[in-house]
Each structure stands twice: as structure tokens, then as C-alpha cells.
Amino acid sequence: xxxxxxxxxxxxxxVRVAVAGNPNSxxxxxxxxxxxxxxxxxxxxxxxxxxxxGERRHKGGELVFYDLPGAYSLSAYxxxxxxxxxxxxxxxPDVVLNVIDSAxxxxxxxxxxxxxxxxxxxxxxLNMIDEAEEAGVEIDAERLGEILRTPMVKTxxxxxxxxxxxxxxxxxxxxxxxxxxxPSVYGVEIERAAERAxxxxxxxxxxxxxxxxxxxxxxxxxxxxxETAKWRAVNEGELPDGxxxxxxxxxxxxxxxxxxxxxxxxxxxxxxAVRETVRRVKPPERKxxxxxxxxxxxxxxxxxxxxxxxxxxxxxxxxTLSEPPVAWLExxxxxxxxFAASRIDDPTLxxxxxxxxxxxxxxxxxxxxxxxxLFLLVTLLEESGYMARAAFIMDNVFxxxxxHGQSFIxxxxxxxxxxxxxxxxxxxxxxxxxxxxxxxSPLISCGARLPIYALIVGAFSPPEYSWAILLGVYALGPIAxxxxxxxxxxxxxxxxxxxxxxxxxxxxxxxxxxxxxxxxRRLWRFxxxxxxxxxxxxxxxxxxxxxxxxxxxxxxxEALEQSYAAxxxxxxxxxxxxxGLDWKAGVALVSGLAAKEIVVSTMxxxxxxxxxxxxxxxxxxxxxxxxxxxxxxxxxxxxVALYVPCFATLATIRxxxxxxxxxAFVAGYTVALAWIxxxxxxxLGVALL
Amino acid sequence: xxxxxxxxxxxxxxxxxxxRRAELAGTLTVADLSEGEVFEVRRVLAEGELGRRLVEMxxxxxxxxxxxxxxxxxxxxxxxxxxxxxxxxxxxxxxxxVERIDPS
Numbered sequence: 016x017x018x019x020x021x022x023x024x025x026x027x028x029x030v031r032v033a034v035a036g037n038p039n040s041x042x043x044x045x046x047x048x049x050x051x052x053x054x055x056x057x058x059x060x061x062x063x064x065x066x067x068x069g070e071r072r073h074k075g076g077e078l079v080f081y082d083l084p085g086a087y088s089l090s091a092y093x094x095x096x097x098x099x100x101x102x103x104x105x106x107x108p109d110v111v112l113n114v115i116d117s118a119x120x121x122x123x124x125x126x127x128x129x130x131x132x133x134x135x136x137x138x139x140x141l142n143m144i145d146e147a148e149e150a151g152v153e154i155d156a157e158r159l160g161e162i163l164r165t166p167m168v169k170t171x172x173x174x175x176x177x178x179x180x181x182x183x184x185x186x187x188x189x190x191x192x193x194x195x196x197x198p199s200v201y202g203v204e205i206e207r208a209a210e211r212a213x214x215x216x217x218x219x220x221x222x223x224x225x226x227x228x229x230x231x232x233x234x235x236x237x238x239x240x241x242e243t244a245k246w247r248a249v250n251e252g253e254l255p256d257g258x259x260x261x262x263x264x265x266x267x268x269x270x271x272x273x274x275x276x277x278x279x280x281x282x283x284x285x286x287x288a289v290r291e292t293v294r295r296v297k298p299p300e301r302k303x304x305x306x307x308x309x310x311x312x313x314x315x316x317x318x319x320x321x322x323x324x325x326x327x328x329x330x331x332x333x334x335t336l337s338e339p340p341v342a343w344l345e346x347x348x349x350x351x352x353x354f355a356a357s358r359i360d361d362p363t364l365x366x367x368x369x370x371x372x373x374x375x376x377x378x379x380x381x382x383x384x385x386x387x388x389l390f391l392l393v394t395l396l397e398e399s400g401y402m403a404r405a406a407f408i409m410d411n412v413f414x415x416x417x418x419h420g421q422s423f424i425x426x427x428x429x430x431x432x433x434x435x436x437x438x439x440x441x442x443x444x445x446x447x448x449x450x451x452x453x454x455x456s457p458l459i460s461c462g463a464r465l466p467i468y469a470l471i472v473g474a475f476s477p478p479e480y481s482w483a484i485l486l487g488v489y490a491l492g493p494i495a496x497x498x499x500x501x502x503x504x505x506x507x508x509x510x511x512x513x514x515x516x517x518x519x520x521x522x523x524x525x526x527x528x529x530x531x532x533x534x535x536r537r538l539w540r541f542x543x544x545x546x547x548x549x550x551x552x553x554x555x556x557x558x559x560x561x562x563x564x565x566x567x568x569x570x571x572x573e574a575l576e577q578s579y580a581a582x583x584x585x586x587x588x589x590x591x592x593x594x595g596l597d598w599k600a601g602v603a604l605v606s607g608l609a610a611k612e613i614v615v616s617t618m619x620x621x622x623x624x625x626x627x628x629x630x631x632x633x634x635x636x637x638x639x640x641x642x643x644x645x646x647x648x649x650x651x652x653x654x655v656a657l658y659v660p661c662f663a664t665l666a667t668i669r670x671x672x673x674x675x676x677x678x679a680f681v682a683g684y685t686v687a688l689a690w691i692x693x694x695x696x697x698x699l700g701v702a703l704l
Numbered sequence: 705x706x707x708x709x710x711x712x713x714x715x716x717x718x719x720x721x722x723x724r725r726a727e728l729a730g731t732l733t734v735a736d737l738s739e740g741e742v743f744e745v746r747r748v749l750a751e752g753e754l755g756r757r758l759v760e761m762x763x764x765x766x767x768x769x770x771x772x773x774x775x776x777x778x779x780x781x782x783x784x785x786x787x788x789x790x791x792x793x794x795x796x797x798x799x800x801x802v803e804r805i806d807p808s
Contacts, residue, residue, distance in 0.1 A: 088757075119788045121787075237756075272752065274759075275751070275756060275758075282766075286766070306784075313773055411779035514758075516758060516790065517791050518790060518791075521788075521789075
């Protein structure tokens with residue numbers, strides 16, 4: 016995946032600008048204003064997150080901007096933060112454009128200070144300055160720039176204010192060397208400890224064959240995980256002699272743990288700078304619009320009710336709004352298939368083109384509307400600031416089950432599609448929380464399983480109860496996910512979940528253009544990652560059902576009965592028997608590995624009783640088929656709800672965890688869980704009915 | 705809820721640890737405050753990555769904040785500080801030693 020070419024081919028006349036800043040600082044809006052529409056995404060070595068880049072000409076010079084993931088700190092905590100840090104360290108941009116939320120100056124300057132320690136040239140954009148000024152905060156940008164030794168420009172990204180000045184400052188800064196940042200500002204203790212650590216590093220093997228920097232020494236002193244690991248790796252698993260002693264000396268001297276002390280000292284510097292440069296012309300308002308909304312949104316009763324209403328609305332809107340386009344696409348692909356069928360004579364080729372290729376592409380694309388609508392709604396909720404509140408409300412419950420409040424967003428997306436759900440788990444800070452979330456997310460019923468439920472529940476339940484049964488089937492996912500997470504936490508991943516130290520950003524009206532931009536990015540990632548796999552898997556399943564080639568006069572059903580898929584179905588039939596399912600259901604479940612919606616079409620071919628009227632719907636055929644009764648229906652629905660997700664999900668798990676081990680683990684445990692749950696449900700059904 | 709509460713106390717090693725540390729120091733923590741109270745951070749007792757993150761998000765010694773909300777059932781705490789809102793779990797709030805400030 017990694018193509019370093021975009022960055023590594025350096026042209027001296029191009030200024031490479033990394034855009035970095037806190038989440039919610041208006042970073043992406045400013046990036047879009049700076050670059051316009053000429054964008055591309057790429058993967059960079061060491062960075063697991065897609066980095067979008069865009070170009071711009073300014074006064075005859077060429078600038079390339081890289082939009083880094085939002086980060087609160089360089090002491091990387093989440094994958095996003097680590098990606099931003101590694102990009103700056105490894106790609107060595109000419110300038111870092113640090114986007115700062117002016118209304119939230121002190122916390123944003125913490126990141127600025129850390130960037131300055133790196134000695135990369137930094138330009139600060141005091142963004143959303145209009146909001147700060149409205150709130151009565153006046154910032155002396157020039158003086159602040161002098162103190163931090165880096166230019167500061169006032170901007171309003173959404174109104175394109177200050178863009179020219181910002182570009183001027185970037186071009187000018189790129190031409191100069193950065194002012195060296197001195198650790199002495201953090202007090203004599205840190206300075207001494209850094210000197211001792213630097214001396215120790217100087218005598219050891221270095222990780223990258225260059226002399227150790229003051230920055231590296233500072234990172235060692237603040238017990239930075241990434242930097243410490245780098246030095247350990249090249250020095251036989253130990254920090255160089257004297258480095259650990261330097262940190263311990265500091266901790267003894269100040270009576271505090273080094274990371275806590277160092278972070279506090281940075282805030283000391285920031286408080287001094289702010290005292291000198293920021294003037295409050297009116298006192299802060301007691302009741303902001305955000306606090307008024309939160310009085311409801313986070314209310315112990317109304318908050319929870321509101322949360323359930325919002326989620327139900329998103330859910331409902333996703334399936335109703337996407338229904339017509341899904342139907343159009345399905346009809347379109349069906350028509351295309353018929354057209355192709357009428358033009359191709361060779362039966363094998365015809366089958367390949369119609370059932371394999373067109374069916375496969377159709378399967379992927381007809382699913383896209385659900386993804387688009389769900390992404391759009393989730394993005395709007397994220398941009399508005401509500402998703403952080405949802406995590407706040409959910410954490411108390413999730414935490415008890417070994418998940419994290421922020422696991423909620425990926426799991427919710429899982430109701431649409433498991434692939435983006437697994438990718439969304441990147442927002443989770445700790446690797447363990449992220450892994451547990453990834454492992455349980457396939458249990459949430461994705462949108463592709465709905466047609467199966469609709470078919471079977473519709474065929475076997477009285478119409479007045481079908482909605483309740485559907486709801487129950489959907490509830491199975493979260494219940495199983497919680498229980499499984501608790502089990503994993505008690506066995507595989509012991510220990511506390513990671514901290515829930517999270518910003519509750521002010522509510523903002525989401526912009527449609529901003530939302531579309533995120534949706535586009537997410538959709539592209541989905542099509543790129545899932546599309547290819549689903550397509551390939553569809554071809555594979557087609558091959559299993561189409562070979563060995565049947566006799567020319569065989570019916571569709573006869574053809575399928577002697578295919579490899581049927582042979583596989585027969586092979587697993589003994590395992591299916593205790594669930595009240597026969598080989599046909601087995602074949603359908605195997606075909607569901609490619610994509611869940613294929614289960615329905617496979618059943619459509621298999622349950623084709625000769626005695627039934629030729630125009631009978633699949634629903635009626637299922638009901639009339641002697642081998643499939645209400646008890647089989649219960650087993651099948653429960654099994655489908657929990658068993659192995661599609662190949663695209665498995666491929667995504669491989670990509671996101673970097674290991675086949677977890678792919679095998681998910682495949683194994685979900686099948687086992689599905690079988691046990693289906694068996695219990697079946698026995699319960701036998702006892703009751 | 706009672707049942708969950710019992711299990712939580714047994715499992716919540718972090719919380720216990722931080723609370724014991726705070727008790728030993730005979731001090732007041734963010735978790736001991738109630739809604740609307742204003743405080744000044746004295747010291748962060750939580751160590752390692754949690755301690756680092758708490759300070760990085762603005763709970764540095766000398767910083768002032770106010771408790772905006774305490775979620776029921778020992779849920780998370782919402783704090784207003786540095787012009788923004790921060791949420792943390794009750795167990796994490798025990799790691800931040802504060803002094804009560806008269807809001808006026």
C-alpha cells in the first residue's frame with residue numbers, strides 16, 4: 016500500500032506544508048480553503064492513516080499541503096496522533112502549519128509548544144479568531160509570535176479570512192531556519208535532566224545513524240513511549256546507561272512522575288505567554304448556547320431518551336432514504352444482466368459475465384447508497400459535536416462491559432456495514448480497546464443481513480409480530496457484542512480500559528460541504544477496501560456454484576445440486592442437522608461468506624420446488640418446502656445474525672490489525688458462537704412450539 | 705444497579721488505587737466535588753499515560769475549572785476549564801487533587 020513516491024521525490028522549489036492541530040480547530044476547513052479541489056489521498060510510510068494532500072500556487076511558488084489527523088499532543092496516544100507525529104518526524108515537511116482554535120488558546124498552544132521543541136519551522140494560524148473576539152478575547156498575535164518564536168496569523172477558515180497573509184508567512188518561514196527552542200524555558204531541572212540524557216544517548220547506538228538531538232533527550236526525559244522504544248530497540252532492549260538515571264534523578268528532584276511534571280511545566284510556559292498577550296475585554300458568559308443544549312443532551316433522563324430517539328431516527332432514515340436508490344441499482348443491474356445474457360451464446364461465459372461479474376459489481380454498488388446515507392448522517396452528528404455526547408452517555412454502560420464510550424461510534428456504524436465500522440475503531444485511543452471493538456463489531460447486524468431477516472421472518476411469523484421479532488434479532492447483535500467483550504476482557508485482555516479523558520466540543524452547525532467531503536473520503540475508502548474484496552469473493556462463490564459445469568439441459572436447481580457449493584453443503588450437513596437445517600441452508604450460509612445478500616439469491620435458486628407455481632415468491636416457496644419449517648427459520652436467523660462476517664470484513668480485520676491470527680480468531684469464534692446460539696434457540700423453539 | 709456497583713468496586717483497581725492515594729494525602733479530588741463547584745488544580749496523582757493526558761488536556765497545577773456535570777450512577781464527570789469542556793470517568797477524577805475556590 017505504502018507509496019512514498021509522492022513525498023520522497025523532492026523538488027527544491029516545492030514547499031511541503033504539514034497541516035497539524037487539535038481536533039475541532041477547523042483544520043480541515045482551512046486545509047480545503049488553502050488547497051481548493053486539487054486533492055489526492057495517499058498512504059505514507061509509517062503512517063497507517065490516509066493523508067490527503069492538495070496543491071496551491073502562491074506568488075510563483077508551488078505549495079503542497081498535507082492534512083494530518085487531529086492531535087492534542089505529540090506524546091502520541093491514539094493511532095491518529097501517532098500518524099500525525101510520524102508524518103512530521105519521518106517526512107520532515109518544510110513547514111508545519113499549526114491550526115489553533117483561538118477560543119481555546121491554552122490547550123491548543125500545548126501542541127504548538129511541542130512542535131516548536133522539534134525545531135521544525137512552524138507557522139501558527141490563530142483560527143476562528145472571530146469566535147474568540149465575539150467572546151471578548153483579544154489576542155496580540157505579534158507578541159505571541161515573538162514569545163513562541165514563530166509567526167502567528169489570525170484566520171477564519173470558513174470565511175477565507177487571513178489566507179493571503181498565512182500563505183505569505185508560510186513561504187517566508189520555509190526560506191529560513193527555525194529558531195532553536197531551548198529546554199531551559201521548562202526550568203533548570205528539566206534542562207539538567209535533558210543534558211544528562213543527551214550525554215548518555217551520545218555514547219550509545221543511535222536509531223537512525225545521526226547524532227542524538229536535544230529533542231530526543233527531552234522525549235526520553237518525559238518517558239515518551241515511542242522514542243524510548245526506538246532507543247531500546249537498538250541498545251539490546253535497554254535505554255542507554257545514564258538515560259534512565261537522568262529521568263529518575265528528575266523525578267526524585269521534583270517529587271512527581273516525569274510525564275506529569277513535564278506537561279505541567281509546558282502549561283507554565285503557556286500561562287506566562289497568555290498572560291502577556293491575551294486580554295479579556297468582557298467576562299466569559301456563564302450560559303453559552305452549548306451549555307444550554309447540554310442541559311438537555313446530557314440530562315440523566317432526557318439525555319438518554321434523546322439519545323435513543325436520535326439513534327432510532329438515524330437508523331430509520333438510513334434504511335428508508337437508501338431504499339429507492341438501492342432498488343434502482345438492483346433493477347439496473349438486473350436489466351444489464353438480462354441484456355448481457357441475450358448477447359452471449361457460450362453458457363459458461365454467459366454465466367460468468369451475468370452471475371459472476373455483473374452480479375458481483377452489482378452486489379457492491381447496490382450497497383453503496385446505504386453506506387452513503389449512514390456516513391452522511393453519522394458525519395453530520397460528528398461534526399455537530401453530538402457524537403462526543405453519545406460517548407459520554409454510553410461510557411458508563413460500555414465501560415462495565417469492557418468497552419469504551421467511544422466504541423459506540425464504530426459499533427453503531429456496524430449496523431450499516433461492518434467494514435467501515437472496523438475502520439472507525441481507529442478513533443479509539445488504546446490498542447486493546449480498539450482490538451476488542453474490532454473483534455466484537457462483526458456481531459452487530461449489518462445492513463446486508465436485513466434482506467435475509469425480512470425474507471425469513473416475513474415467511475414464518477404472523478405479520479403483526481414480525482416487527483417485534485426483527486427488533487429482537489437486531490438486539491441480538493449488541494447483546495452478543497457486550498457479552499463477548501466482557502468475556503474477552505476477562506480472559507484475553509485483562510486490565511482496565513483506557514482513560515475516558517475526552518473533549519466535549521462546542522456544538523457547531525455542520526456544513527454540508529464539509530460533511531460531503533468526509534463522506535466522499537469514507538466512501539472512497541469503502542469502495543477501495545471492500546469493493547475489490549466483495550467483487551473477488553462474488554466471483555469465487557460464482558465459481559463454486561457454477562462448476563463443475565452441468566449438462567446442457569439441466570435446470571438451475573439441478574445445476575446447483577451437483578456443484579462444488581452443494582458438495583460443501585453436504586459436507587457440513589451433519590453439523591447443520593442439530594440446528595434443524597439441511598444442506599440447502601448450509602450452501603446458502605457458505606455463499607454468505609462472499610456477501611450476506613448472496614444468501615437470499617442462493618436460497619432463491621435452491622428452494623425451487625417443482626410443484627410450486629412458477630411465479631411463487633421465494634417467501635412462499637420457503638414456506639411450502641418440506642425441509643424448512645419455522646424451527647429452521649429460528650436457527651437460520653440466529654445463525655446469520657452472529658456467524659462469520661463476509662470476506663470483506665475479514666480482509667479489513669487483516670488490514671487493521673495487521674495479523675491473520677485475528678482473522679482466524681474472528682472466523683472461529685463467530686461460527687462457534689452462532690452455532691451455539693442457534694442450537695439453543697432451536698432447542699428452545701422445539702420445547703415451546 | 706446495586707449488583708453492578710458491587711462488581712465495579714471489586715474490578716475497579718485503578719479507582720481504588722487513586723482513591724487510596726488521595727485519602728493518604730488527606731486531600732480533596734475532582735470526584736469529591738459537586739456540580740457547580742469551582743476548583744484549582746493542586747496536583748495530579750494519577751501516574752503514567754493517564755496522568756500525562758490529564759495534564760495535557762489542561763488539568764495542570766494552578767489551572768482553574770468548574771464541575772459542570774456529574775453523570776448519575778457514578779458515570780463520567782464534565783469539567784469546564786480553559787474555555788472548553790472535558791469529560792473524564794469518576795475513577796480518573798480521583799487522580800486530580802484540587803482546592804475548592806469561592807466562585808465569587
